[in-house]
Amino acid sequence: MKVCVVLVNYHGAVDIAQAVMSVLIDAPDVEIVVVDNSDDAQEWRRLGSLLPPSVRRFCAPGNIGFGQACNLAVENTLAPFIFLVNPDVRLVPGCIRALHDALVADPRLAAVSPRQFLDQSCQWQLPPSWLPTALRSWATERAIREPQVAWRLGRASYAESGRFWCSSQPVRQRALSGGAMMVRRSALLPGELLFDPRYFMYFEDTDLCMRLRQRGLHLAMVPDARAVHAWRNQPHKDGLMAASAHLYFEKFFAGDDRWMCKSRTVMLGSVSACYPFMSFPEGGGVQLPPHWRDAWLLELSPSPLVQPAVAFMGKGQHVQEPVDALAHFESAPVFGRLSCLSLPYEPSSCQFFHWPSGSRVRASGVSN
Numbered sequence: 001m002k003v004c005v006v007l008v009n010y011h012g013a014v015d016i017a018q019a020v021m022s023v024l025i026d027a028p029d030v031e032i033v034v035v036d037n038s039d040d041a042q043e044w045r046r047l048g049s050l051l052p053p054s055v056r057r058f059c060a061p062g063n064i065g066f067g068q069a070c071n072l073a074v075e076n077t078l079a080p081f082i083f084l085v086n087p088d089v090r091l092v093p094g095c096i097r098a099l100h101d102a103l104v105a106d107p108r109l110a111a112v113s114p115r116q117f118l119d120q121s122c123q124w125q126l127p128p129s130w131l132p133t134a135l136r137s138w139a140t141e142r143a144i145r146e147p148q149v150a151w152r153l154g155r156a157s158y159a160e161s162g163r164f165w166c167s168s169q170p171v172r173q174r175a176l177s178g179g180a181m182m183v184r185r186s187a188l189l190p191g192e193l194l195f196d197p198r199y200f201m202y203f204e205d206t207d208l209c210m211r212l213r214q215r216g217l218h219l220a221m222v223p224d225a226r227a228v229h230a231w232r233n234q235p236h237k238d239g240l241m242a243a244s245a246h247l248y249f250e251k252f253f254a255g256d257d258r259w260m261c262k263s264r265t266v267m268l269g270s271v272s273a274c275y276p277f278m279s280f281p282e283g284g285g286v287q288l289p290p291h292w293r294d295a296w297l298l299e300l301s302p303s304p305l306v307q308p309a310v311a312f313m314g315k316g317q318h319v320q321e322p323v324d325a326l327a328h329f330e331s332a333p334v335f336g337r338l339s340c341l342s343l344p345y346e347p348s349s350c351q352f353f354h355w356p357s358g359s360r361v362r363a364s365g366v367s368n
Contacts, residue, residue: 001100001162003182004031004079007087008069008284009037009047015087017050021087024052029094031079033332035060035069065202066178067195074194082194084205086179090178090228092122098225099182102170110187110217111209113176113223116249116309124325126229128221132245134253136234143173143274143305148273150305151347157307158345162297166341174213180204180227180341187217196251201237202289203244209250231310233302233329274304275347277335285320286338286351295341300325306337306352313341326355333357 005023009016020032032055036044039062047057058076061070068298074082081100085091099112118124130136143150147308164171188194196206209219226231279284293316299309300322312324319338336353343349 001027001030001082001096003027003081003096003100004073004077005083005085005086005096006070007032007034007368008034008066008073008280009034009036009038009043009087010063011041011043012087013046013050014307016047019085019087019089019162020051020055022090023096026091026093029097030083031077032056033073033077034302035065037069039063039256043054048361049055057296065197065200067198067199067201069194070178070195071197074185080184080188081182082185084178084180085181086229088232089116089180089228090120090230091228095184095225095227098222102220102222102225103182103184106218108218109184109220110212110215110221111181111183112170112220112225113173113181114227115221115223116177116180116227116229118229118231118325118328122226124312124322125176125309126193126231126310127205128163128171128173129175129177129209130308132206133212133247134249137249140305144303147274152303154307154347155345157305158339161299161307161309161311162341164221165224165313167221167311170222173219173221175209175344176204176219176221178208179229179231181205183208187215191302193301198247199244200239200240201244203248207248222338231328233332254258275306275335275337275350275352277304277352280321280336280353280355284315285318288317288319291342292318297337297339298322299337299339300329301335301337302329302332304335306335309337331357 007016017035023030023032033057034047034051037057037060044059060072070084081103083096095114099114102112103109116126118126130296139153143153174241194206194208199207212219291295296314297314299306299318301307301309312322334355338351339345
């Protein structure tokens with residue numbers, strides 16, 4: 001396979017080494033490039049001591065950001081397929097082959113991602129990536145203030161996420177996460193950089209997906225490819241996220257004043273409770289009615305819209321508090337939705353839970 005795996009380091013040599021090890025276990029002969037953004041001689045030496053000699057290292061001229069570091073790596077490989085892997089990603093054997101084969105099989109595909117899980121046991125799935133638009137921004141702002149809008153948006157999001165989580169075949173996507181994404185090099189225009197260098201961190205992958213889609217190319221999640229992505233909520237990076245979001249919307253939606261103005265107007269309104277949230281029962285967890293027990297879904301999200309959300313699909317009569325999954329949200333508030341997969345989605349048939357900011361649970365795991 002002519003694949004180059006690209007990782008970017010920033011004071012995380014141990015994580016990088018573990019990610020590289022998972023790559024080598026999956027595909028021992030692939031090319032691996034690590035770009036070090038740490039601007040630290042000791043970190044550079046640590047990387048050298050932890051990584052196999054076959055891994056090519058590049059020392060960036062300072063912390064140039066994730067996108068620029070990836071561009072540096074792409075400039076230094078001729079591989080026709082570029083696989084971006086975050087330091088907190090661990091590949092499940094067979095991942096690289098499945099992604100590579102999906103791209104080879106369908107020339108319309110420009111990029112693919114694996115099915116990603118939050119936990120090592122591959123039970124909690126990460127959500128599909130959204131493609132932000134001015135219209136969706138306006139609808140989301142309305143939804144967190146108007147329950148009826150939240151219910152309509154929630155129904156559409158629930159259906160989209162359900163197809164993503166349950167599919168056994170590649171699923172077309174509007175966007176993919178750069179945390180684990182394989183890109184066909186020939187999908188880029190001659191001389192075009194992989195990522196727009198104006199993004200320091202965040203939204204560079206969304207920008208790429210938008211450009212690829214504007215050319216009529218496709219994106220997909222390949223369920224036969226699996227990876228563990230130990231995502232954690234990091235509110236201290238919200239400023240970087242906001243700056244990149246501003247750049248993205250100015251670049252692609254500067255002329256769409258109607259929806260952007262509507263969104264800003266709605267943001268002045270008060271936030272409403274979208275769903276009837278309650279505290280998760282202490283001790284005994286949730287006892288399910290008989291008709292739920294064949295297939296139920298528990299979602300957790302930092303948003304009161306419960307989207308995007310990580311998801312656990314289970315069977316059985318009992319649901320305990322998901323302690324391990326909640327830990328990934330740090331001290332942020334968490335909103336949960338418990339639903340029956342065999343019933344049509346209606347908010348009135350779901351159970352909604354809320355863990356306030358700073359609270360932590362007492363039980364252990366999710367069980368049947």
